[in-house]
Amino acid sequence: MTTLQPKLILLFSGKRKSGKDYVTDLIQKRLGPDLCRTLTLSGPLKERYAHERGLDYEQLLGAGPYKEEYRADMIRWGESRRQQDPGVFCRLAVSAVTRPVWVVSDCRRMSDLQWFWTEYPQQCVSVRVEASERTRALRGWRFTAGVDDAESECGLDQGVDFDWILTNNGDANLLDQQLEGLLSLIKAKTQDSRDGIHQRGE
Numbered sequence: 001m002t003t004l005q006p007k008l009i010l011l012f013s014g015k016r017k018s019g020k021d022y023v024t025d026l027i028q029k030r031l032g033p034d035l036c037r038t039l040t041l042s043g044p045l046k047e048r049y050a051h052e053r054g055l056d057y058e059q060l061l062g063a064g065p066y067k068e069e070y071r072a073d074m075i076r077w078g079e080s081r082r083q084q085d086p087g088v089f090c091r092l093a094v095s096a097v098t099r100p101v102w103v104v105s106d107c108r109r110m111s112d113l114q115w116f117w118t119e120y121p122q123q124c125v126s127v128r129v130e131a132s133e134r135t136r137a138l139r140g141w142r143f144t145a146g147v148d149d150a151e152s153e154c155g156l157d158q159g160v161d162f163d164w165i166l167t168n169n170g171d172a173n174l175l176d177q178q179l180e181g182l183l184s185l186i187k188a189k190t191q192d193s194r195d196g197i198h199q200r201g202e
């Protein structure tokens with residue numbers, strides 16, 4: 001069970017190769033490990049999927065062809081588990097987090113957002129990372145039927161009024177400006193936690 005209530009939960013989503021990991025890594029580095037913990041919903045999914053299928057979990061966590069080879073089957077496997085229990089991977093992802101700020105880097109479905117909105121109604125901020133298809137293709141994305149036209153990639157395309165939208169087409173200055181705004185919000189919401197860490201000299 002989670003031992004501490006978070007001060008703030010950033011719920012990131014975005015298309016494949018939009019830069020979710022890149023942006024959340026930047027935020028994690030800016031906030032530091034004492035204040036912030038980055039979580040994925042796909043991590044616990046991949047661990048259980050790999051165990052059940054006898055596959056290499058570490059390679060499923062990677063960015064190479066091995067993960068892409070099993071992506072469609074992982075999606076189907078994950079959706080069958082979510083139909084039984086929509087919050088299953090959300091609960092697993094937050095089960096041992098003790099930091100005040102949680103960055104969930106890979107929300108994909110309305111059920112993901114709804115679980116966090118229900119469990120933590122005051123703490124959630126939804127963030128959409130956007131990149132053009134041209135930019136995504138330059139980063140190695142290729143349209144894959146059964147993946148890019150499935151809920152896994154399209155589940156949050158409509159019906160969400162995101163709190164923040166980050167445009168991430170490679171303009172470092174534009175991204176920095178957008179991140180400064182988001183980081184200001186984070187710091188405003190976590191002043192007491194940051195003071196406590198500072199006082200403890202952590």
Ligand SMILES: Nc1ncnc2c1ncn2[C@@H]1O[C@H](COP(=O)(O)OP(=O)(O)OP(=O)(O)O)[C@@H](O)[C@H]1O
Pocket residue numbers: 014015016017018019020021022023139168169170171175
């Ligand atoms: N602003 C940026 N500047 C330079 N490189 C970037 C930028 N954004 C993303 N990248 C690079 O593009 C590639 C894809 O980014 P990333 O892995 O963060 O995408 P993602 O949305 O997490 O993709 P997936 O959903 O497939 O995991 C990575 O190699 C990353 O380093």
Ligand SMILES: C[C@@](O)(CCOP(=O)(O)O)CC(=O)O
Pocket residue numbers: 041042045061067071074075078106108152
């Ligand atoms: C199966 C799945 O978790 C794979 C995600 O892999 P990644 O976040 O692109 O590394 C996507 C999904 O849950 O639909």
